Structures are given as structure tokens and as C-alpha cells.
Amino acid sequence: MNILKHAAEEVWGLFVDDPIFAAAIIVWVVVIKLLTGVLPHVMAGLALFVGLVVILVGLTYRQAIVISKK
């Protein structure tokens, strides 16, 4: 049971070790889904990528600030 529990925690941790980071990614995908009805599809692809890069860089920098203050 310990191995199964450890494996389940490991699998969960593969995707969500920072809930805010994970939530931001999912929210952005939902936003793009809503925008695909409005934007040309190629622009929607660019917006998806740019938004994810902003999330990556922004939240990593936020975590870097927290770590550097310790």
C-alpha cells in the first residue's frame, strides 16, 4: 500500500507541485478556448504560446523572489 500511495503522490506531483502555476496554465487554456471564436486561429495559437511563456517566466520569477528572500 505504501508503494501505491507513493506512486500516486509521485504521479500527482508530476503535474501539480505548484497549484497556482498549474491553475494559471489551465485558466489560460480556457481563455484561449473562448478567444478561438473571436480571433483568427493562427493568432489564437500565437496567443496561447505567448500567454504560456508569460506564465512560465512570471511565476518562475515570483518563486525566485520568494527563494532569494529566505
Next chain:
Amino acid sequence: MAVHWSGIIAAFLASFVEFVEALTLVLAAATVRGFRPALSGALAGVCVLGILVVILGPSLALLNGPVYGPVFHLVVGIMMLLFGLRWLKKAILRSAGLVGLHDEAAIFKKQTDSLRQTPDEKAEAGAFLTAFNGVFIEGVEVIFIILAVGATTGKLIPPIIGASVAAVCVVLLGAVARKPLTQIPENALKFVVGALISSFGTFWTGEGLKITWLTSDFALTYLSVGYAAAAYGAVMVCRALKVARPA
């Protein structure tokens, strides 16, 4: 074609990193309690992982059809985004020196010390479990990449080939070195894998949302390069932050 090569490369690099970490645990078990329980545990871990691929692979590939295809691509794409961007974030923080690098030597020492304290009657079982856990837990990430890449492209064989070649390379290196592979640039590899998996995730999330990618055959390439460039920029910014705020 570009998708298949990207899949092989992503599976090879990710598997290489994970198998190096698994090798450390197997070597720790072998050093303290001998190769028989360690290799038995490792083999048991490989068998369980193989069974998972055999069962889940074709089942997931069935979902990649005209009915469930877009939803399947969206779900797998989001999972790959969560996985890949998480790896990339950690690699950025490690490259910037804000988080310590993965230290195989320290992990080896911790495991060997722990196994030496195991009572003799539980020694072999402890070594078996250490090796099994190491291979199985580290292998779960490899399995995810194989299944995600294989199921979305409809071809499981290319990522399986990538992972298998990585396994052979790590086993051969481990057999020659007979100690943890501390010289492997793990963080650099995780950086590259993070960018690749993130680009896969972005591509397939887009496919699920019925987005049209510019020059779709090369979308994975320019997405990977874009993520790598952005991550490199983030490393520079985070390093400057570390310098600006002395400890």
C-alpha cells in the same frame, strides 16, 4: 515526420535523466546488499512499467480517433503542458543557482546509509524494494512521455525506441563506471526536455482547440526554440535577482 523525431528525442533525453536517477538507487542497493536483490528489484520495476505501456498504450491510442480525438488531444496536451512547464521552471531555478542541483552522490550516500541501518533479516527485501521503487517511480515519468507522445501521434514505437536506447546507454555507462553518474549534465538535459515537452503540450492543446499552426510541420521546432529562448532569458533575470539580493 518532425513529430516522430521530436518524440524519439524527447523520450530519449527524458528517459536518460530518469534512468540515471534510478541507477543511483539500484547501485546503492547493490553496493550495500549485493547485485542479486538490486537487479531483481530493478527487473521487477521494468516489468511493471512494461505491462503499463502494453495495457495503456493501445487503449489510449483508441481514443485518438475522429470521435474523441480533439478532446483527447486537449486533455493530453494540457497534461504535457503541466508536466513540461514544471520541468522547465525547476530547470530555470536550478540554472539560476536559486535551487540546488540534483546531487546523485548525495542521494547515493543517503540511500546506502539508510540500507546499512536495515536489520539483517530485512536486508535483502530492503535492497529489492529500494531498487524496485527507484526504477518504478522514476520510470513513471518515462511512461507518461511515451504514452503522451505515442498516443497523440498514433505511433508508440518511436518513443519506446528512444526510451529503450536511453536505458541501454545508462546501463552500459553504469556497468563501466560502477558508481553514480555524477558527471551527467542533468539540469541541462531537463532544460531541453522541458522545452520539448512544453512544445508538444502547446501543439496538442492547440490541436484540441482546433487552432491552425503556422507551417504545422515545423511548429514543434519553433515552439521548442521559443520556450528554450524564453527560459534562458528567465535564467538571466533570476541570476540577476540572486546577485542583487546578497544572502
